Amino acid sequence: MTDHDDDLNRRSGNHVGNHGNHGGSNHATHPPTGGGGLRVVAPPDSIAFDRLVALWQRHPQCQVVDDDGAACGREAAWRWRFHGCSEGIMCTHHLDAWLLATAKLDWPSPCHVCGHVFRTADDACTVVAL
Numbered sequence: 082m083t084d085h086d087d088d089l090n091r092r093s094g095n096h097v098g099n100h101g102n103h104g105g106s107n108h109a110t111h112p113p114t115g116g117g118g119l120r121v122v123a124p125p126d127s128i129a130f131d132r133l134v135a136l137w138q139r140h141p142q143c144q145v146v147d148d149d150g151a152a153c154g155r156e157a158a159w160r161w162r163f164h165g166c167s168e169g170i171m172c173t174h175h176l177d178a179w180l181l182a183t184a185k186l187d188w189p190s191p192c193h194v195c196g197h198v199f200r201t202a203d204d205a206c207t208v209v210a211l
Contacts, residue, residue, distance in 0.1 A: 141211070143172035162207045166194035170211065 143153035155172035161179075162168040171179075183202045191198045192205065199205035 141170055143175055144169040145171050145175040158211055160209045160211055163194075164192065164197070164199075164205055166192055176208065 141157045143155045143157045145153045147153060153172060153175060155174060157170035158173050159176045160168070160170050161176070183206075186202070188202070189198050189200045190205075
């Protein structure tokens with residue numbers, strides 16, 4: 082084993098050398114190699130890591146589909162759940178439109194999916210800021 086391999090093992094938390102069978106079984110993250118030493122785990126693919134970091138900064142998009150069938154595309158700010166019949170995330174624009182439409186309903190009102198009758202919009206839906 083070279084000094085470089087030894088250094089990699091120390092930094093990755095691998096123990097260098099053959100230290101027995103650890104109580105009868107090999108440690109799952111340090112499988113033995115044919116020579117009795119431990120395998121050095123390669124660093125993550127930097128291209129995949131860079132892509133992951135780039136996606137991490139993206140904000141989720143509103144899941145509401147407009148009348149023409151196109152996705153809204155605005156930044157989502159709210160998570161809504163209609164008592165288990167539907168759920169998703171939406172932008173403030175669509176939340177405001179839903180609140181206005183809901184205020185015009187005669188309560189109690191039935192769910193258009195399951196038919197359960199709810200006394201108020203608060204009974205039917207939960208909205209939480211992302």
